[in-house]
Amino acid sequence: MNIGFINGEYINADEAVIPIDERGHQFGDGVYEVVKIYNSLPFLLDEHLTRLKESASAIQLKLPYSLDDIKKIILEGIKRSELLNAEVYFQVTRGIAPRNHLFPNVSASFTMTIKPARKVSEQSYYKGIKTITTKDERWANCHIKSLNLLPNVLAKQKANNEESYEAILIKDGYVTEGSSTNVFVVKNNTLYTTPLTNNILSGITRKNVLKLAQKLDVEVLEKSFTTEFLISGDEAFLTSTTVEVLPIRSVNNKVILNGDPGPITKLLHESFRQLYAE
Known part of the structure; x- marks a missing residue:
């Protein structure tokens, strides 16, 4: 099953959920990571999470969850997906606010999808x-x-x-x-x-x-x-x-x-x- 997650809730990854005023959608104002799953286990996850934190810091973006909490969200998502070999895509944006170039005073958004891994022949x-x-x-x-x-x-x-x-x-x-x-x-x-x-x-x-x-x-x-x-x-x-x-x-x-x-x-x-x- 393709699993999605947005701001505290697991959903079907095909469900339409991104608001019009999402800054990732309007400005590309965010950062992301992709992690490979082999036999239901995320590979090099800690290294990806560290880089996510570094990327977020570089654009003055405060993560909405701790790295430990993000790891728990990912592991639970993998379990729910029941996929053995998959890719986890997760991103953090500056949040949902009326369109304005200046940083809004809102919480950042965290979204994730877990889908079957793309294969190279x-x-x-x-x-x-x-x-x-x-x-x-x-x-x-x-x-x-x-x-x-x-x-x-x-x-x-x-x-x-x-x-x-x-x-x-x-x-x-x-x-x-x-x-x-x-x-x-x-x-x-x-x-x-x-x-x-x-x-x-x-x-x-x-x-x-x-x-x-x-x-x-x-x-x-x-x-x-x-x-x-x-x-x-x-x-x-x-x-x-x-x-x-x-x-x-x-x-x-x-x-x-x-x-x-x-x-x-x-x-x-x-x-x-x-x-x-x-």
């Missing part, structure tokens, strides 16, 4: 995916996981229109991240990824893949790189909560090496899957 993991590059036109605070995703939506649609899976964003000549992913490239057995700045989101999967790489004695460099460097790599992949570790086959129709997922990509994905299989 196993073929994509075996063969890799096509990507394109496009200009990064997002705002200057991409480290905040905010609801303002229109540039991401447009980039993702552009990739889809060009029969590609993901759009890799370029700013001042350098790769920042994907429209909904972080980007990695392997060259000469060294793993490269864009360093953390306000230009990219500190991905939860990104962070855990870097930890795994260090445990597996894979050299890691958090260093900015160009499209040309990415294409000239020995292997490359994307990370996110929903795709885990997804090999890149080509960028702008230029195949990376022989196009097949490389050994380090495979090793990191297998090791990542073991984290939630334990």
Whole structure:
């Protein structure tokens, strides 16, 4: 069953409940997280909750519940859904108030949905995916996981229109991240990824893949790189909560090496899957 939650009440996720004067709806004035559920257990939930708190603080938004209470809401929702493998989407907005740019003196709103997990085809993991590059036109605070995703939506649609899976964003000549992913490239057995700045989101999967790489004695460099460097790599992949570790086959129709997922990509994905299989 698809479960929803809004401001203290569990509902059917298909039920229409968002008021016209909801600031998330009118301004994108809020933050969010997505958590993957494996075998009815939320994966890396504490890390997602910590990032939610950090994002909310960055936009001066007071959470309506403590992190412990949010965790309880999520766990109860998973139980009610009876879903084994799912995605929990939850967001906090500045609340419901007549439309005005200034912060209203109202309580924040918390909403959540729990639905079956979106699946990436196993073929994509075996063969890799096509990507394109496009200009990064997002705002200057991409480290905040905010609801303002229109540039991401447009980039993702552009990739889809060009029969590609993901759009890799370029700013001042350098790769920042994907429209909904972080980007990695392997060259000469060294793993490269864009360093953390306000230009990219500190991905939860990104962070855990870097930890795994260090445990597996894979050299890691958090260093900015160009499209040309990415294409000239020995292997490359994307990370996110929903795709885990997804090999890149080509960028702008230029195949990376022989196009097949490389050994380090495979090793990191297998090791990542073991984290939630334990």
